[in-house]
Amino acid sequence: MTDSKKPGASQAGAEPMVRREFIKRSGVALATTAGAGIATAGAPRRAHAAGRTEITFASAKFFGKETIAQVVDAFNQSQGKIHVTYVELPPPSSSTEVHQSLVQQLARRNGNPDVFTQDIVWIAEFAAAGWALALDDVVDQAARKAYFPGIVEACTWDGKLTALPWFLDSGMLYYRTDLLGDAKPPETWEQLVETSQKLTKDGKARFGFLWQGKQAEVLVCDLVSFITSNNGKILAADGKTVEVAEPAVVEAVQLMHDTINKYKISPQDVLSWDEEPSRRPFTAGQAVFLRNWSYVWSIAQDKSESSVAGKVGVAPLPHFPGGKSAACLGGYQYGVNAATKNRDAAVEFVTWMSSPATQLRFATQLGLAPTRPAVFDEPSLLKAQPFMGTLKPVFVGATPRPVTPKYSQVTLVLQSEVSKALVSGDVKSAMASAKSKIEAIVKA
Amino acid sequence: MAEALAPRLAGGRERWRVGSWLTPLLLLIPACATMLGVSVYPILNGLWLSFRDTSLISQTDKFVGAANYVKLLADGQYWNAWIHTVVFTGASTLFETILGLGMALVLNEWFEARGAVRAAMLVPWAIPTVVTSQMFGWLFDGQNGLVNHILVGSGLISHNIGWYSSPDYALLTIIIADVWKTTPFMALLLLAGLQTIPRSLAEACYIDGASAWQYFWHVRLPLLMPTLLIAALLRALDAFRIFDLVYVLTGGGPADSTETLSTLTYKTLFSALQFGYGSALATAMFVTEALIALAFALFLIPRMRRTSA
Numbered sequence: 158m159t160d161s162k163k164p165g166a167s168q169a170g171a172e173p174m175v176r177r178e179f180i181k182r183s184g185v186a187l188a189t190t191a192g193a194g195i196a197t198a199g200a201p202r203r204a205h206a207a208g209r210t211e212i213t214f215a216s217a218k219f220f221g222k223e224t225i226a227q228v229v230d231a232f233n234q235s236q237g238k239i240h241v242t243y244v245e246l247p248p249p250s251s252s253t254e255v256h257q258s259l260v261q262q263l264a265r266r267n268g269n270p271d272v273f274t275q276d277i278v279w280i281a282e283f284a285a286a287g288w289a290l291a292l293d294d295v296v297d298q299a300a301r302k303a304y305f306p307g308i309v310e311a312c313t314w315d316g317k318l319t320a321l322p323w324f325l326d327s328g329m330l331y332y333r334t335d336l337l338g339d340a341k342p343p344e345t346w347e348q349l350v351e352t353s354q355k356l357t358k359d360g361k362a363r364f365g366f367l368w369q370g371k372q373a374e375v376l377v378c379d380l381v382s383f384i385t386s387n388n389g390k391i392l393a394a395d396g397k398t399v400e401v402a403e404p405a406v407v408e409a410v411q412l413m414h415d416t417i418n419k420y421k422i423s424p425q426d427v428l429s430w431d432e433e434p435s436r437r438p439f440t441a442g443q444a445v446f447l448r449n450w451s452y453v454w455s456i457a458q459d460k461s462e463s464s465v466a467g468k469v470g471v472a473p474l475p476h477f478p479g480g481k482s483a484a485c486l487g488g489y490q491y492g493v494n495a496a497t498k499n500r501d502a503a504v505e506f507v508t509w510m511s512s513p514a515t516q517l518r519f520a521t522q523l524g525l526a527p528t529r530p531a532v533f534d535e536p537s538l539l540k541a542q543p544f545m546g547t548l549k550p551v552f553v554g555a556t557p558r559p560v561t562p563k564y565s566q567v568t569l570v571l572q573s574e575v576s577k578a579l580v581s582g583d584v585k586s587a588m589a590s591a592k593s594k595i596e597a598i599v600k601a
Numbered sequence: 602m603a604e605a606l607a608p609r610l611a612g613g614r615e616r617w618r619v620g621s622w623l624t625p626l627l628l629l630i631p632a633c634a635t636m637l638g639v640s641v642y643p644i645l646n647g648l649w650l651s652f653r654d655t656s657l658i659s660q661t662d663k664f665v666g667a668a669n670y671v672k673l674l675a676d677g678q679y680w681n682a683w684i685h686t687v688v689f690t691g692a693s694t695l696f697e698t699i700l701g702l703g704m705a706l707v708l709n710e711w712f713e714a715r716g717a718v719r720a721a722m723l724v725p726w727a728i729p730t731v732v733t734s735q736m737f738g739w740l741f742d743g744q745n746g747l748v749n750h751i752l753v754g755s756g757l758i759s760h761n762i763g764w765y766s767s768p769d770y771a772l773l774t775i776i777i778a779d780v781w782k783t784t785p786f787m788a789l790l791l792l793a794g795l796q797t798i799p800r801s802l803a804e805a806c807y808i809d810g811a812s813a814w815q816y817f818w819h820v821r822l823p824l825l826m827p828t829l830l831i832a833a834l835l836r837a838l839d840a841f842r843i844f845d846l847v848y849v850l851t852g853g854g855p856a857d858s859t860e861t862l863s864t865l866t867y868k869t870l871f872s873a874l875q876f877g878y879g880s881a882l883a884t885a886m887f888v889t890e891a892l893i894a895l896a897f898a899l900f901l902i903p904r905m906r907r908t909s910a
Binding site for chain 2: 256257264281300363370371373408425426427428429430431438565572573577581
């Protein structure tokens with residue numbers, strides 16, 4: 158801008174004029190953007206300053222027939238004391254970015270955002286860092302019984318409830334009703350192997366069982382389903398004792414390896430597949446069984462995308478003899494910033510967000526499964542999302558991934574070592590190596 | 602006219618002298634400030650972080666001396682990624698240079714529709730890498746991929762190869778994808794180099810009765826060598842930072858067989874949020890790149906001197 162003020166610049170012909178004009182215009186544009194920025198940040202505060210407490214709510218982006226912003230608006234209109242400003246973060250498919258953004262904001266400890274939503278695996282991390290407010294006096298023991306037990310466990314860190322349940326997702330077993338005929342879906346892994354082998358041998362399907370073995374977060378989700386169904390654990394309840402080298406875990410990982418190499422019910426490709434590559438052969442009619450999340454259901458029933466529409470059923474994942482079906486728990490949950498300056502308003506807002514009525518709204522309008530079993534029995538939910546009704550038994554057995562504030566480091570070790578175990582077949586030494594590496598992390 | 606201007610010029614020169622160092626300096630400030638801000642500062646900050654145990658998760662941030670580097674030297678993951686990165690860089694640079702040279706030689710000759718072929722050649726390079734990754738994901742799909750279909754159909758292999766699910770093939774497949782994508786870039790640089798070689802040399806060779814091979818080996822290649830080495834250096838430094846193909850196609854797996862320094866650093870910095878150790882990884886990467894550049898320079902500079910002499 159200095160050179161446009163230089164004397165004589167305007168005499169030098171058309172070009173500087175254009176440039177000056179450009180600078181002037183961009184200056185105006187800048188001022189407008191800056192003004193707009195201030196306006197969006199400040200206007201609601203001024204507009205609603207009349208007695209309303211202002212709080213902010215940051216969440217990853219979810220949408221369906223409604224958006225989160227519309228639900229937040231409904232809260233703002235439902236009462237006259239609190240006004241919530243919604244800050245949209247990237248969608249959960251970019252969860253690394255969502256995580257980063259939340260950590261950066263929370264680490265500043267300036268109370269912004271007052272309320273946020275977090276992936277289930279970050280709860281311990283945020284709680285241990287002291288960023289999440291304990292909500293024990295807000296939700297008493299009796300009120301906690303209204304949620305699925307697995308989700309309450311996942312929202313608890315060091316004996317304190319530091320998150321409030323929002324919605325659930327979990328791994329489940331999709332199967333082909335037309336191929337299984339009158340037979341019930343398998344309850345044990347042994348049955349799954351038998352059925353798969355029989356149907357592929359008869360040429361009814363190309364693959365028996367598809368799952369996700371790509372060296373990524375999804376591998377840990379599949380891992381948890383397998384080992385928990387054999388009563389195995391990654392970390393003991395104290396969060397310090399590493400149990401990944403216990404026989405139950407080794408046996409379960411061995412089964413993952415054997416589905417490919419011994420029983421040959423899964424193609425070797427599962428080792429490079431995450432959710433979508435494993436879903437495609439299933440909805441193309443090439444496989445009997447698939448382990449995946451709830452999103453597959455609507456695709457499987459869509460005739461334009463699926464050649465098996467109307468021929469798909471869903472059931473809890475199988476288990477080992479003496480074990481219980483265990484699905485890996487997923488979903489986002491609410492948290493209140495420990496540094497919030499408006500504790501009461503924030504608590505009132507999350508309580509409303511986690512209430513049965515709002516959960517029902519999220520279920521019918523955004524397709525997010527409730528964390529309260531009672532909401533599943535609402536007739537309006539079954540009408541809007543018939544499939545969700547069948548999920549209730551799956552969610553009852555859903556199990557959290559290891560609960561530790563160092564989860565993001567633990568998962569990288571698990572991804573690497575379990576991938577090695579599955580490729581080499583030397584499960585014992587890979588899990589022993591995982592144990593020593595995880596111990597070094599959680600004890601540090 | 603000249604007499605009339607002279608005093609004014611003299612006076613102008615006086616004024617110009619005052620501003621002679623000030624104006625350029627002022628004009629340089631924005632560029633220097635930008636460079637300092639976006640390039641020098643982050644590098645120094647990264648270096649500084651690599652001596653601290655900064656982590657957003659454990660919320661530590663104190664000076665730990667060389668502890669991160671000691672840990673790095675003993676870290677199997679790091680050396681595993683280091684070897685993959687070096688293998689990838691060596692293999693992809695070598696193949697891209699050889700194939701690119703072949704393409705450049707062909708495109709340097711006159712033939713029908715040469716312009717169209719030159720333009721078409723650049724298409725792979727113009728496609729965003731993420732799109733290339735998806736494309737190669739489909740081509741080399743273990744079950745329904747075209748490559749397996751052709752290989753099985755032609756009887757070269759008896760059953761499908763899991764290109765991305767086998768640690769023996771995953772890195773190879775990524776190298777193939779990179780060679781496909783970046784060879785045109787090398788061809789373009791080498792074509793520019795070939796065009797600087799005077800036609801008269803070809804005529805002289807023809808008159809002296811040299812064969813095409815002799816012309817290539819004794820005349821063109823030595824003259825092209827500086828361009829070739831600079832192009833290979835650019836390519837090697839770029840290949841060393843390989844990230845997107847790996848991130849989209851394999852995520853570093855299976856069994857860490859495609860983990861490279863960039864993907865490992867990304868995971869450490871942005872998934873585990875260990876800024877201290879992650880910065881040490883990034884610094885080690887920077888040092889290795891500097892060594893590659895140095896090796897090229899030691900090889901290149903004497904040759905360039907010889908050519909210009």
